[in-house]
Amino acid sequence: MEPIHVIGGGLAGTEAAWQIAQAGVPVVLHEMRPVKQSPAHHSEHLAELVCSNSFGAQASDRASGLLHGELRRLGSIIIAQADRHQVPAGGALAVDRGVFSQSLTEALAQHPWVELRRDEVTAIPPEGIVVLTTGPLTSEALATDLQRFTGQAYMSFFDAASPIVVGESINREVAFLASRYDRGEAAYLNCPMNREQYLQFWQALCAAEQAELKEFERETAKFFEACLPIEEMARRGEDTMRYGPLKPVGLFDARLGDFKDPANKSKKPYAVVQLRQEDKAGQLWNLVGFQTNLRWGEQARVFRLIPGLEQAEFVRMGVMHRNTFINSPELLGPTLQFHQRPTLLAAGQLVGTEGYTAATAGGWLAGTNAARLAQGLDPVTLPVNTMMGALFDFISGAEPKHFQPMPPNFGILPALPQRIRDKRERYGQYRDRAFTDLTDWCHRTLPGFTPENLNQTSA
Known part of the structure; x- marks a missing residue:
């Protein structure tokens, strides 16, 4: 079986490579550091946390906490290692960022189905299954090739977004x-x-x-x-x-x-x-x-x-910062596959999601679908009532003309059958519905799924 190539060793790329390898499919994870440094990173470790050491609120009636819970149930290595290396931070899931990134690097490097290559990829590989997870600091050469591939005269290189x-x-x-x-x-x-x-x-x-x-x-x-x-x-x-x-x-x-x-x-x-x-x-x-x-x-x-x-x-x-992201509503489906080349997938900030946990979620879905393609299986779409499903439904179905990056939030979830004014109660019902739908979806969709997977918190 030909290996899948994952380009970019941030949170999305690390998660994608892990999910591919866990499915028994060979994967090559390309990370340009330390051969070529970015202006924001300080180490050569995978999944380095650049801006903060926090993955957001832990409570499952918060958007980030709900996303944590969904990813735990799906066997995310990023969230498992975040739980393992957590440091006190009030109600947030924060980590010892150095130990966190080092442990992930070691886990990927030791996996029998993973080859970690330290090289800069300057063009999209023309054949095979490829996952792009190069993030907001995509190198100039690869960004230029991605522009050529999409045929879009505009990719945002400076993210100026309104609240x-x-x-x-x-x-x-x-x-x-x-x-x-x-x-x-x-x-x-x-x-x-x-x-x-x-x-x-x-x-x-x-x-x-x-x-x-x-x-x-x-x-x-x-x-x-x-x-x-x-x-x-x-x-x-x-x-x-x-x-x-x-x-x-x-x-x-x-x-x-x-x-x-x-x-x-x-x-x-x-x-x-x-x-x-x-x-x-x-x-x-x-x-x-x-x-x-x-x-x-x-x-x-x-x-x-x-x-x-x-x-x-x-x-x-509102934000203003250096960012590279594509116009996903024109280019991607909710499976994170490119319309014009279904064997090419993308995840992370490159597709217009914001935040560490959203990048991890995209890596999970892109990696899972890349592995399924290699195995001759149909790619999956997550239930829209889950935070993950709603996020990828949004970035693939928003109005392209005004598309801007989006973090996980309860506003993108389908409305509840009845309006609930109390915010905490409303968010709690969103959470309960999401976990129920995710459990049902896992039973129907993922081969070998057992109820024990719902409580998986370690890699």
Whole structure:
């Protein structure tokens, strides 16, 4: 049997290679470090944690904790080693990152079905089964070849993403549904501001604390005027935002009457923040034009000054950092296979998922499906009621024009049969449904599955 090639030894690549090897299929895991270093890594170990040592909240009624639980039930080596090398961190799953990465490197290097190659892959292998897991710092040569393969003139090399909020947390008594100049279907929620509200927001935005960009990110960011942070736009003048993303013209609030009518002139908003629907069900909404480099706590504080967003529940904060990701809704299916070449799969931040646990989940699915292809089996799609299934359904089915990376969150899960206002109870029911559906799916789909697998926590 020809080996499967996994390119990239981060969390997704390590998980993918392990799942392939555990299925009894030979795998070559390519990692360019230490032959070629990246600007963010500091060691040559696999699955090095660059930004933080935390995998997020452990409680299973949190999005990250639910994803941990699903991966434990599916035999993830990443989560097993995270459990093994956990350090105290309140309610989070945090690890001793050096020991964690070293133990994973040793586990993969010692596996009889794994060959670990320290080399830079500069082009997609033209034949065989291949899994791309090169992450946000994909090398220039491979990124160029991936652009050639996809035929896309655009891949994001600098991720400037706006915050996303849960639709249920938006005050619909304030926000109104309308599209500018009534063009097409009303697809935007609009949060109107009077002059006093706008000036309060503008002043808070100008004074808010920013996060530091790394040196290699600053070099990339300075060329992207189109990705200007909203706080930088605010600092250019009191009215700059009002002539940009917050312009109040061309909008009609049916509750107040036509603003063009002289009798309604006083009702016309001084500025308007628009939110665009992010998912098919309308459960998630994106703040249009609000790419930002503010610290996350500052984002929540300042953006809740926007009328209608006082109680906003953020599922993703705005980010600006060096990132390479493909337009997955145009290119991938929920099995993480490329439409134009089903023997080529991808996972991790490269496909537009955010966070350590989401990268691990993608590695599990891409590795599992790569092994199944090698064995002559059909690839699998995870149940959409699970966090893993919902995440990959989202990145493969979102609107391509506005696609941005997405972390795991309850907003992407299908709605429950009945609306539950209490957030903790609602999330608990999402969790219970996810675990039930995952168990049923495992019994139906995975060969050799036994109930004991549900409690697997070690590699």
